[in-house]
Amino acid sequence: MIGGTSGFECVGAFPNCNNVLKNIAAAKPDVVLMDIELPGINGIEAVGMIKEEFPSVKILMETIFDDDEKIFNSICAGAEGYILKHTPPAEIMEAIKEIYEGGSPMTPSIANRVLKMVKERPVTSHKESFDLSFREQEILTCLVKGMSYKMIADTCFISIETVNVHIKNIYKKLHVHSKSEAVAKAIRGRIV
Numbered sequence: 001m002i003g004g005t006s007g008f009e010c011v012g013a014f015p016n017c018n019n020v021l022k023n024i025a026a027a028k029p030d031v032v033l034m035d036i037e038l039p040g041i042n043g044i045e046a047v048g049m050i051k052e053e054f055p056s057v058k059i060l061m062e063t064i065f066d067d068d069e070k071i072f073n074s075i076c077a078g079a080e081g082y083i084l085k086h087t088p089p090a091e092i093m094e095a096i097k098e099i100y101e102g103g104s105p106m107t108p109s110i111a112n113r114v115l116k117m118v119k120e121r122p123v124t125s126h127k128e129s130f131d132l133s134f135r136e137q138e139i140l141t142c143l144v145k146g147m148s149y150k151m152i153a154d155t156c157f158i159s160i161e162t163v164n165v166h167i168k169n170i171y172k173k174l175h176v177h178s179k180s181e182a183v184a185k186a187i188r189g190r191i192v
Contacts, residue, residue, distance in 0.1 A: 001089055008093065015039075017046035021053050029057060031100050034079070036063040036070055044073050051078035055177050058099045062092070068117055071110060076184040081105040103148035104179070111146065117187075130173045130191065139166045141192040144183050 002010040012027035014020075018040040024032070032050060036043040047059050060081040061074045074082055081099045083092065084107045095105035106114065132140065135156070142152040149167075153160045167179070174191075176182045186192050 001093070002096070005093055008096065017041040017043065017049075020046045020049055024050055024054055024057060031058045031060060031096050033060050033062050033096070036061065036065055036074070044070070044077050047074060047077040047079050051178060051180070059180075060095055060099050060105065062087075068113055071113055072117060075114070075180060076188070078178055078180045080180050082110045083107045084110065098148065101148055101150070102179075103151070104143075104146035104183070106146060132170065132173055132191070136166055136170050136173070137192055139163065140170055140182065140186050143167075143179055144186050144192055 002008050011029050012023060014023050016038045020041065034043045034047060038046070041049070043061065043063070047061075050057055050059060058081075059079045060083065061079045062083050062085055063070070064085050065071075071082055081095055081104050083095050083105060087095070087107055098105045138156060139152055142155060147155065149160050149163045153163045156163070167182075170182055171177060174182055174185050176185055
C-alpha cells in the first residue's frame with residue numbers, strides 16, 4: 001500500500017524489533033509504522049530505543065490495542081501518533097503524511113481516550129510551571145491537542161519559524177528532546 005502510493009516509499013519491513021537499531025540505521029526512514037505486540041522486543045520498548053538513538057524519526061503506532069495503559073506507554077516512550085489497525089487505508093496514508101509534517105495523528109477513539117485520561121488524572125494542588133511563558137504554555141497546549149506546527153502557527157497568529165523557536169525553548173525548559181516527550185511530560189506533570 002505504501003509503495004504503491006505516489007509520494008511515499010516503503011524502505012523496509014521487519015517481522016520483529018530484535019535488530020531495530022540496525023534496521024533503522026540501514027533503512028533511514030522518516031516515519032516508522034510500529035506494532036505493539038511483536039516477538040522479542042515489543043513495540044513500546046522499541047519506540048524508546050529508536051527515540052534514544054534516532055530522535056528525529058517519527059513513530060506512528062498501528063495496533064489492535066486501544067487500552068489506556070498501552071496508549072499512554074506508547075506516547076510516553078516517544079510515539080507521535082497512534083492509530084488502530086482497522087483504520088481505512090486512505091486514513092493510514094493521511095496519518096503517515098500528517099506525522100511526517102509534524103502532526104500527531106490519532107484514531108478518534110484513541111484521541112477520546114487520551115483526553116479522558118488527561119481529564120481523569122487527579123488534580124494536584126501544585127503544578128510545575130518550568131518557567132514557561134504564556135506563549136510557550138499556549139504552544140505546549142496545542143502540542144498536547146495534536147496540532148501540527150502549521151496549525152499552531154495559524155492558531156497563534158505567528159510564523160512557523162517562531163513556533164520552532166518557542167518549541168526549542170519549551171524542550172530546553174522541560175529537559176526533553178522531542179515533541180512526544182514534551183507532551184508526555186505536560187500530561188504527567190499537568191503543566192498545561
